[in-house]
Amino acid sequence: MVNSGPLIKSTTVLAVRSGGMSAMAGDGQVTLEANRTILKSGAKKVRKIYKGKILAGFAGSVGDALALFDKLERHLEETRGDLQRAAVELAKEWRTDRVLRQLQAMLLCMDRDHILLVSGTGEVIEPDDNVLAIGSGAPYATAAAKALVRHSDLTAGEIARESLKIAASICIYTNENISVEILE
Numbered sequence: 001m002v003n004s005g006p007l008i009k010s011t012t013v014l015a016v017r018s019g020g021m022s023a024m025a026g027d028g029q030v031t032l033e034a035n036r037t038i039l040k041s042g043a044k045k046v047r048k049i050y051k052g053k054i055l056a057g058f059a060g061s062v063g064d065a066l067a068l069f070d071k072l073e074r075h076l077e078e079t080r081g082d083l084q085r086a087a088v089e090l091a092k093e094w095r096t097d098r099v100l101r102q103l104q105a106m107l108l109c110m111d112r113d114h115i116l117l118v119s120g121t122g123e124v125i126e127p128d129d130n131v132l133a134i135g136s137g138a139p140y141a142t143a144a145a146k147a148l149v150r151h152s153d154l155t156a157g158e159i160a161r162e163s164l165k166i167a168a169s170i171c172i173y174t175n176e177n178i179s180v181e182i183l184e
Contacts, residue, residue, distance in 0.1 A: 012137030012167045012174040013045055013057035013108050015115045017130035018149050018156040021184055022110050024055040025160035027137070027168060028177035030062075038175075046181050050076040053111060054083060055181050059135035060105030068094070068107055072118075083111045087124045095122040108134045112183055137164075137171035157182045 013026040026045035031038055045065075046057040050073055058065030071093065075086035087109060107118040115132045117125040125132075131149060133141040144163035148154055154162065157180050168174045 011045055011059040011135035012133060012141050012164055012171065013059055013135055014133040014138075014141040014145055014160050014163055014167075015055070015057070015108050015110045015131070016145050016149065016156045016160045016163070017110070017115065018154075018159055021156040021182060022055065022112055022115075023156035023160040023180055023182045024057050024108065024110060025157075025164050025178055025180040026057050027164055027174045028179065029173060029175035031173050036172075041175055041177050044179055046179055048181055049073050050081055053081055053183070055110045055183060057108045057134070058105050059108075059138075065105040065107065068105055068118075072107065072109065081111075083109060083114050083116065084124075087116045087118045091118050091120075091122050091124045094118075094120045106134050108132060110183070133167075136173035137167035140167035140170045140174075 015024045024046045028042040029038060030040040030043050049056050056069055072086060072090050075089045079085040109116045109118060114126055117132060131142055131145045141163045144166040145159055148159045148162060161178055161180050164178045165176055168176045
């Protein structure tokens with residue numbers, strides 16, 4: 001096994017579609033696992049890509065995720081913005097390329113029609129409902145978002161923000177420094 005340095009554990013990123021709106025939110029915490037120290041509280045883990053038509057967020061290594069964002073954008077250009085095809089092409093490349101296979105990150109991507117989780121093991125997963133999360137606080141944010149989608153009149157952006165606040169109150173690797181991106 002290769003020693004990749006100290007384990008950095010962090011993040012909750014959540015994608016929600018509700019009321020004709022798509023939103024993705026991410027917290028800002030980066031934690032050094034070795035001594036349970038918060039290294040940064042304001043990291044931005046969610047961004048708009050491909051002409052502002054796609055939202056992408058990551059959990060894991062920042063450098064690795066940024067390299068994957070670049071590859072995803074290239075595949076989006078090649079497929080003229082078809083997120084499903086671009087995600088499948090990225091997953092195939094990520095799994096089969098020797099260098100990419102070593103990257104330690106997970107991506108969450110969404111457009112107006114799809115929410116996709118993309119991983120280095122070749123996974124491209126679309127949820128059965130309109131909620132999906134990655135990272136340490138994913139189970140908490142997912143549960144909160146599903147409840148809010150079903151039992152509130154909040155917008156997708158409000159659901160994403162409130163769900164991450166709930167996750168932050170439970171998960172020590174998630175904070176309340178939340179950024180939200182919206183596709184209308």
